[in-house]
Amino acid sequence: MEKTKLEIPPFSSYQKYIIALLALLQFTVILDFMVLSPLGDILMKNLDMTTANFGFTVSAYAFSAGISGLLAAGFADKFDRKKLLVFFYTGFIIGTVCCALATNYALLLSARIVTGLFGGVIGSVSLAIVTDLFVIHQRGRVMGFIQMAFASSQILGIPVGLYFANHWGWHSAFLMIAGLGILILVTIVIKMKPVTEHLKLQSDKNPFLHLWHTLSNKNYQVGFAAIAFLSIGGFMLQPFGSSFLVNNIHISQLELPMVFFFTGLSVLFIMPLVGKLSDKVSKFRLFTAGSLLSIIMILIYTNLGPIPLWELVVLNMILFMGIMSRMIPSTTLNTGIPDMKDRGAYMSITSSMQQIAGGIAAVCAGFIVHQETKTSPLENYDILGYVISAVTLCSIFFMWRVNQLVKSKGKAVDAGVKAEIETESV
Template identity: 50%
Template sequence: MKFTFSKYQIFVIALLAFIQFTVVLDFMILSPLGVQVMNQLKISTTKFGLVVSAYAFSAGISGILAAGFADKFDRKKMLLFFYSGFVLGTALCGIAPNYEFLLFARVVTGIFGGVIASISFAIIADLFPLEVRGRVMGLVMTAFAASQVFGLPIGMYFSNLWGWQSPFWMVAIISGLVGIAAAFYLQPLVSHLSGKTEHNAVKHLVLTAGNSNYLPGFLATMLLATGGYMLMPFGSAFSVHNLGISLEDLPLVYLATGAVSMVAGPRIGKAADKYGKYSVFLVSSLIACGILLYYTAMGISPLSFVISINSALFIMITGRIISANALTSAVPELKDRGAYMAISSSLQQLSGGIASYAAGLIVVQTPSGYIEGYRNLGYVVIVAILITVAIMYKVNEYVLSKQPAPVKSPETELVSET
């Protein structure tokens, strides 16, 4: 029987997609603003790296703390509480007059924003049956690509007109309108409260974190974020001062790479299902290493070439993320899946925060704006990628060991991965 979405379910999907769009955009917008923020606030690359990592640190910690009690309240109230805090933190970024205030604002934003995704996915699980949950997740997750295709170029355009604070006001205003819609039209979500038991959530979280079978998956998830968190904070400054891209043309670079991700993502997912998740991850990782070796050593380059190599790199990054997430999703047992995902998400945020701060120690911006040490940053990322490849091999072996052995018969001589 074909499932038909009700008008209310369509509204919920659109609402959650907009929420994810604003949360992702708020996190991503700071990186391309790096060149302006460092210039206007007169801060070093180390301090800017700490600003970026502050969000990740606070999001990771709050995600772990919230996981234990997330199932004890109406999900609508949880969503509105954390989303309101997120809007407040984003607005504070929009009025930040100095480095210290901006750092505080990013901590506030991370504390609340880091929990929103897990609440959104819990709402999806509550409202939609398993047979359509993949479609719903896919629609909501398009917000990640949409934030880069639409949000980043518009945000960069606003920053060029009205200063680096203006994109945060754009996000805060959109988020406020979305929050009002959620407050008035989202129905209470309390079905999970009827079967709740005391202390189970925290105990289950601890047991899942201590499961030795899950350790390679946790380690791989942590290292998977290293590349993006290390390269992104200084990507805009590198593009402007090292590659010769103007601030006016910078939004075009982000627009192109975002569009590529929207087109490449579904195709990479099909390739991972057809040829194997680890195979796609391995190929994407090795090609990414080659591109990084060349890209981080580049000098003044034509805009078209910068867009091309950024797009190629982003395709490989997308390939790594999709294939890795598909593979690691098969690691936990069904009873551990929620806790496993919560722990993985928090570890990724925390490791990303460390990576962003470490990047600020590796690179140095000269008085002219030129970024020194970006090639060294590339070497560090490449090493992290290769280590992740080795760990993901272990993850793949464990996942394969969980699969039932194929039956040797004429009808099943060739068994494809399912």
């Protein structure tokens, strides 16, 4: 008997709208985080901050976002996901406005904590919405488009942040993000439909029991571990990237925006391609290939000496090709682990693990890397590369475990997809 090929329906016009809306929303959240880096020198001078103060300002967002994700996890599946998104995005916008109004270090630190408390939950709610509205065979493409927000923030974050800061003061960069956020929030309220299918499957467990149930699920713990190792590898390299380029590679401050711009531009083209590929080939094999490419490029990158700008840009493009080839399939695979009734809690905890692991990674990187003076080359950056490579190998193992769990649910998922297709064709 001939096996019928499973046909996936194209995106509906409403699904395309949701993809665009979530991508724009993620853009503002990521840009809020990214724009802090190029403003570092201006903030330290204007608010009389030390480098340690600025480090706390950056990590405060990550840790508060991680804590809020855990606190929200028990409630994440108890409400309409649209209402949750509106609530936390409103808080995020208020926190961003508070950042713009800060006049000293203490106020800015407090504002970053508030922004993290709300912003840290938005990503998990968005992922839960994607998981509810798109079948797993579509999610790779969806993740590819939504995570283009990362590339767009790379392209726009540094140039736009510096442009606004140089012309109207550093406060204006945060006001610009808040203004864009208000427009997106109004669109969500008016145009987005409620997302409530998961409420039909809810039990009477109180939120804290629901959180404990999700945390104690052994299958879910595998996914949490995989995401934590992914985040550790990524956040270890990020904090000292600009300093390494300036002090070790001898890239000037004026050339830095070009590095980020062209790297982000390449990622903008890479991510949709990886997303499509993720829906057509084995997600785990794609993840493994991306991980191995990342390890090779990280070992080369962290051992670099002074090189021409164009060579650095090419190496950065290849490095991010490997990184993006890990992010999309791993995120897509991870959405296949939780049951619908637990998706909101699972995504919230996953987001928390991501943020907390990232904060810990940044602290650990600070202990590994040393710098004698503010202008001397970074020391032990090569050792940081070896540590990241080892962590990346561990992430391959955990993602293999995730892949096995998702495959075990594969038959049920395919049956559900066929049922959806048959329902739509009736």
